[in-house]
Amino acid sequence: MARLPDEDSLVRSHPRSTLDNVPSEGRAASAANDVPSGIGPLALLGACLLPVLGAFAIHAAHVGLWGVGAELLALGWLARDPRGSLKLLAFGILAAISIAVSTYLYGGRHLDESAAAALRIMYIVLPSALLTPVIRPAELGDHLAQRLHLPARPVVAAVVALQRIDSIGEQWRQVQQARRARGLGLDGGVARRFKGSASTAFAVLVVAMRHTGSTAVAMDARGFGAATARTWAGPAPWRWGDSLVLCLGIGLALLPWLM
Amino acid sequence: MATTRVTSPPTSSDRSPGSWRTIELLTAAVIGVVFGLVYWAYSSSYTALPGLKAISGPFVGLINGPWLIAGVVAGLVVRRVGAAFFAEVLAAVVSTLLGTEWGWATVISGVVQGAGAELAFAIFLFRRFTWPVAALSGALAAVGGFCYEWFTWLPGLDLEYKLGYLGAFVLSGIVVAGLGGWALTAALARTGAIDALPAGREAAHRNAV
Numbered sequence: 001m002a003r004l005p006d007e008d009s010l011v012r013s014h015p016r017s018t019l020d021n022v023p024s025e026g027r028a029a030s031a032a033n034d035v036p037s038g039i040g041p042l043a044l045l046g047a048c049l050l051p052v053l054g055a056f057a058i059h060a061a062h063v064g065l066w067g068v069g070a071e072l073l074a075l076g077w078l079a080r081d082p083r084g085s086l087k088l089l090a091f092g093i094l095a096a097i098s099i100a101v102s103t104y105l106y107g108g109r110h111l112d113e114s115a116a117a118a119l120r121i122m123y124i125v126l127p128s129a130l131l132t133p134v135i136r137p138a139e140l141g142d143h144l145a146q147r148l149h150l151p152a153r154p155v156v157a158a159v160v161a162l163q164r165i166d167s168i169g170e171q172w173r174q175v176q177q178a179r180r181a182r183g184l185g186l187d188g189g190v191a192r193r194f195k196g197s198a199s200t201a202f203a204v205l206v207v208a209m210r211h212t213g214s215t216a217v218a219m220d221a222r223g224f225g226a227a228t229a230r231t232w233a234g235p236a237p238w239r240w241g242d243s244l245v246l247c248l249g250i251g252l253a254l255l256p257w258l259m
Numbered sequence: 260m261a262t263t264r265v266t267s268p269p270t271s272s273d274r275s276p277g278s279w280r281t282i283e284l285l286t287a288a289v290i291g292v293v294f295g296l297v298y299w300a301y302s303s304s305y306t307a308l309p310g311l312k313a314i315s316g317p318f319v320g321l322i323n324g325p326w327l328i329a330g331v332v333a334g335l336v337v338r339r340v341g342a343a344f345f346a347e348v349l350a351a352v353v354s355t356l357l358g359t360e361w362g363w364a365t366v367i368s369g370v371v372q373g374a375g376a377e378l379a380f381a382i383f384l385f386r387r388f389t390w391p392v393a394a395l396s397g398a399l400a401a402v403g404g405f406c407y408e409w410f411t412w413l414p415g416l417d418l419e420y421k422l423g424y425l426g427a428f429v430l431s432g433i434v435v436a437g438l439g440g441w442a443l444t445a446a447l448a449r450t451g452a453i454d455a456l457p458a459g460r461e462a463a464h465r466n467a468v
Binding site for chain 2: 045048049052055056059084087088091092094095097098099100101102103105106107108110113114116117120121124125126127128129132135137153154157158160161162164165168169172197201202204205206208209210211212213215216219220224225
């Protein structure tokens with residue numbers, strides 16, 4: 001009997017909503033564009049992770065190109081948040097370019113091999129860029145515990161801590177405002193900025209740790225530690241759409257090995 | 260002369276290191292989430308330097324240490340079987356949900372790095388939490404991360420590059436995650452924020468007169 005009040009409504013809000021440098025339009029968009037009907041977070045997660053196995057087999061540029069094209073066809077229809085996806089994709093492209101340059105410089109200056117290195121990274125990153133914006137963290141916890149039967153207590157603890165992201169983000173802003181008021185603002189060189197961020201992070205960590213004591217007592221008072229039956233925020237159904245998406249993921253894991 | 264009874268600090272042998280109290284679970288989880296935010300912030304600045312990363316050669320491994328710190332800190336603070344692994348994986352999940360350049364592959368890195376960090380504490384049977392153990396934890400986390408990157412990031416690179424990269428990664432893991440994590444844990448204990456945990460109580464006991 002470890003159901004926490006409002007767990008559902010609290011966790012439903014995407015943690016990204018808390019962070020000031022993520023544009024709020026992105027949040028609105030991901031909230032408005034719902035998860036593709038009938039597809040749960042585990043299948044989406046599988047579709048993000050399984051292609052990594054396929055990436056191990058990408059050692060030539062043409063394999064990578066066909067692979068990335070296949071990924072777009074197989075998973076593109078599931079994307080719902082173009083802004084969010086494009087942003088993640090831009091990060092991924094930068095990473096891919098960077099690895100291509102180092103592979104060229106420090107790997108014998110083979111163009112094909114360098115392009116393959118970039119496409120290997122794209123093959124890993126593309127599914128996540130398409131699908132991460134539609135994965136709901138709260139549902140993920142429910143599904144991990146009820147479908148995959150991961151140990152319940154760590155999963156709940158992780159979900160509880162994830163809910164804390166909102167207040168941690170708020171805490172971060174408050175500490176920074178206090179530092180600014182004391183003349184310890186974030187201006188100055190890279191080293192000072194880094195030092196400022198590090199001490200802010202430390203203060204936030206201390207505050208978060210102090211909270212855990214009372215949260216733990218509250219949870220144990222509701223039987224969290226000694227529960228024999230546990231209730232969850234929501235059901236975790238597995239539908240045909242999940243099977244389809246998982247099969248697509250398996251296909252993408254196999255494809256580069258077969259080419 | 261009056262005598263007072265001083266309660267000795269509880270040691271990890273008081274109960275099996277595999278049994279978790281709720282506060283320990285939550286502490287590990289909170290460490291994971293806070294470092295997930297830190298990782299995400301770090302990855303944003305990291306992404307801004309692709310050119311530098313590309314040409315700096317194997318030395319690029321030197322900037323990898325911060326990715327390993329959640330596991331070391333959770334292992335030192337919580338002292339339970341799986342604490343380092345749990346926090347490192349959760350930190351990876353959180354940073355992925357916020358958006359990193361590697362997508363969910365970040366979580367694979369989290370798993371192998373967390374396993375490496377965990378291994379160091381396991382070698383000492385979850386009984387020793389000194390700075391050399393922390394340094395070993397950081398080093399093994401780096402080795403874990405390297406094993407995964409061998410198959411994804413490093414194919415096509417010269418062997419010398421790979422070995423140099425491993426060395427830089429491990430060095431960064433020892434200094435930033437290991438010794439840095441140990442110093443961070445000591446600083447946390449001094450604030451009293453982890454007094455409910457053995458790591459905090461030991462520090463309180465040491466400082467008691």
